[in-house]
Amino acid sequence: QDRSAALRALPEFQSIFTVLSLDGVPLPLEEWPLSRLIRGETVHDLELRIRRNDSDWERIFNYGGSVVAGADGRPILAFLTITDITDRKRTDFEREATIDFLHLVSEGQTARQPSW
Numbered sequence: 001q002d003r004s005a006a007l008r009a010l011p012e013f014q015s016i017f018t019v020l021s022l023d024g025v026p027l028p029l030e031e032w033p034l035s036r037l038i039r040g041e042t043v044h045d046l047e048l049r050i051r052r053n054d055s056d057w058e059r060i061f062n063y064g065g066s067v068v069a070g071a072d073g074r075p076i077l078a079f080l081t082i083t084d085i086t087d088r089k090r091t092d093f094e095r096e097a098t099i100d101f102l103h104l105v106s107e108g109q110t111a112r113q114p115s116w
Contacts, residue, residue, distance in 0.1 A: 018051045019050055033065065037066070042065070045062060048063065
């Protein structure tokens with residue numbers, strides 16, 4: 001019953017948000033973390049971009065979750081953790097861009113130095 005209610009609510013979220021891979025590829029509703037949990041899958045260290053459809057708001061979240069089964073093997077609980085990692089990912093990107101730039105500068109300086 002709760003499972004079917006969650007399934008019915010997902011299209012409403014889809015009208016508000018777009019879920020994308022880190023490369024910017026939109027994910028179908030069936031691949032969203034909650035959809036996967038409802039199917040009984042475990043989600044571990046899944047990094048996704050979330051964008052509001054009505055604005056330029058976008059964040060990067062890390063998802064993890066699982067379904068807990070009762071003694072009879074039937075699901076009794078699902079949990080999903082969501083961590084906002086936007087700032088960390090931005091810092092990682094800026095660090096990598098700086099390293100790449102410094103390598104280019106270093107290679108350029110090495111190429112211009114005269115050989116004695």
